[in-house]
């Protein structure tokens with residue numbers, strides 16, 4: 243997700259941090275690189291232009307060239323403006339739906355509406371379960387355009403484990419009335435309504451939706467947009483917004499290869515936020531759209547917050563605090579490194595983790611490399627467990643005789659120990675880099 247954009251920004255930023263040279267002379271060149279990265283990601287021209295104007299305004303207004311660290315300040319400017327562009331303030335907290343409420347999704351055929359209904363139901367159910375609650379959730383459909391559309395929803399509802407209702411009425415509008423009555427009578431706390439789409443926006447579709455919208459009076463109306471369609475989907479969004487109106491958007495198919503321009507354009511053009519994003523076909527491939535976290539991911543500052551959230555379920559609190567501490571202090575010992583390695587084992591594969599790590603975007607990491615890395619990790623774990631506590635806290639004491647002892651104990655070569663130490667130095671460097679960025 244956002245991979246190509248992320249690669250470009252991470253490499254631009256890392257060249258800025260390593261050379262540290264940003265001057266009035268090369269600022270145009272750096273801004274051009276920002277512009278090209280955005281164009282490549284299919285961000286519409288007007289949006290790129292507006293974004294660059296804001297950046298330029300800040301570069302001048304904040305007098306970054308008279309500061310001690312122009313490049314760091316520049317990165318902060320880009321970071322702040324980008325997160326404002328993507329979502330603005332207040333979209334970072336976990337989003338909760340008010341109870342009771344009805345949610346309606348709308349969008350073109352194939353945008354991912356039905357899948358999104360199931361994902362939303364799963365999201366709400368899961369969120370409630372985490373707080374020890376059980377919500378009464380109903381999903382239903384008024385999509386009479388495609389014969390199998392309603393069956394598809396029924397199957398997904400079963401998978402998620404929420405209630406499903408099939409109206410036997412003959413049209414979408416009558417079914418909407420029927421579903422509203424059914425939901426009220428059975429006191430559902432959350433009702434999610436799937437609607438019909440067309441291949442293109444047409445008046446027939448919008449007229450029917452308008453009627454359904456009036457009958458259902460949803461508290462939340464989400465516009466579901468396929469990110470793969472690119473800029474064209476913005477025109478679609480405008481048509482829905484002006485005829486029906488929406489609470490905000492949900493972007494689907496933001497899987498890794500997609501150009502992400504729509505995410506930039508959505509809020510700027512519609513003046514409405516994006517709420518969620520679909521990142522795959524599975525029910526759980528769904529995330530709340532958090533502008534600031536995404537910005538950090540795009541800029542290669544690493545999405546530590548998401549990583550930590552994922553980790554919470556799997557790692558004991560104390561271990562996590564130790565990680566936080568070592569990350570924040572910018573100091574890391576082999577002992578911490580050993581802990582990281584153990585955590586990686588608990589969290590899942592390196593392949594998954596790579597995209598959350600600071601600075602990873604700028605390395606071209608292939609799956610094979612990562613798998614090779616997993617193999618190495620196993621070796622590293624063995625080495626680490628043959629070390630004494632003292633050696634782990636102060637790795638500089640590792641001389642030839644200690645290394646020989648460890649190699650013997652772990653059943654590895656001395657070279658393996660040296661490559662572990664080299665790797666440790668590398669990630670130590672990343673942690674320091676992160677700390678520097680973390681000053682934002």
Ligand SMILES: Nc1nc2c(ncn2[C@@H]2O[C@H](COP(=O)(O)OP(=O)(O)O)[C@@H](O)[C@H]2O)c(=O)[nH]1
Pocket residue numbers: 349350351352353354355356357358439494495496497519520521522523527
């Ligand atoms: N890769 C990917 N596929 C998705 C995502 N959301 C939906 N799809 C797929 O897109 C296709 C159309 O989805 P569907 O929910 O039936 O769209 P609808 O016509 O708007 O109801 C299906 O094959 C879904 O599996 C997503 O976030 N990522």
Ligand SMILES: [Mg+2]
Pocket residue numbers: 355356357385391436
């Ligand atoms: Mg559908």
